[in-house]
Amino acid sequence: MNGNTRLRVLFIVATAFALALCPLWTGARAADPIKIGAFFALSGPASSIGTPTKLVAQMVVDKINKEGGINGTPLELVVGDTESDPTKALMEAKRLIEAGKAAALIGPTRTDEGMAVKAYIEDTAHIPIVMTIGGDPVIAGGKFGPFKWTFKAPQRTSVAARKTYDFIRSLKLTKIAVLTATDGFGKDGLTWLEQLAPEFGLEIVAKEAFGVTDTDMSPQLLKIKASGAQAVICWTIGPAGARVAKNVKQLALGIPLVQCHGQPDPKYIELAGDAAEGSIMPSTKLMVVDQLPDSDPQKAVIMEFIKLYTDVYHFDKQYPINTHSGYAWDAIYLAANAMRKVGTDAEKLRAAIEQTKGYVGVSGVFNLTPEDHNGLGTDSLVMVKVEKGKWVLLKP
Structure with a gap:
């Protein structure tokens, strides 16, 4: 075998070896992440609520990805700032969907922002959104319009x-x-x-x-x-x-x-001072988890949330835990749990969120229906009272 023949043989062998490895290389390439659009009031009057909500959203996405993502595919949070303004909230929703290619949306922060976004979601975008706002109109139906694609994590008003x-x-x-x-x-x-x-x-x-x-x-x-x-x-x-x-x-x-139920927050006690003493209000169980019985199904979930929030990410140093803190956790899990079942096809994803049953979250145990796109009852709330600057669980 002369030199030229030897070189041709080596080239053929090397090429065959490379072709054999191609499927392995293709399979090893990381899948494109599933994008979730997250838009909150990161500036403006509601930023004290919106900013920690964004931090929690990223914390949850990190947790899900560390545990294997969505059936092996990672999530990616694409963030927007509503500036506490309804018009800006609509602009950000459009950007996250049309340019950001989000498979679902989480947010915004205030009821007025949510209502500004809702018509676009329902009439044009047709992708699921799990809102983190307090008010009912976004899922009230009737004069407030359809809510086929719109869900919310916080309790109904x-x-x-x-x-x-x-x-x-x-x-x-x-x-x-x-x-x-x-x-x-x-x-x-x-x-x-x-x-x-x-x-x-x-x-x-x-x-x-x-x-x-x-x-x-x-x-x-x-x-x-x-x-x-x-x-x-x-x-x-x-x-x-x-x-x-x-x-x-x-x-x-x-x-x-x-x-x-929007006031259980260390900031309320700080701002009101002595005047906070004796104030009574409904609250998520997050504020009094140490006073819950071990038999409460939410207790373990809330304790895990608190450990991540305080001990791992140390968010509490700037944003002490309040009743709003768990809303993004629940919103993302409602979407992520559905993605694990059906993927990211918009209609299938919407239907899967709507069929959620028995999801134990930070804010309650969620059981959604086509008529109820929140799925929380009065048992998800407790009554608390401010006593000596602390939150005290009032027994029923």
């Missing part, structure tokens, strides 16, 4: 209102006053408080409202004080709730202050 009213009824009270914010969340709260009052034998003797940036609610509270109300229910999120608590104390109202 109606569920929180029922939990609140059940507690007030247990105190043998019959006359109440309501003080609600003029934003979408506050208006939604007022709607349900008015609608459900007769069912619980309660009479609303005073009804007042305030803007979320108002600094003094004394005029409204003076009217409530003169109304003969036996308790006042305040429905708002953010610092406004603490301002109400301070005004209640300053005016020596002398009746219980019941805040809504």
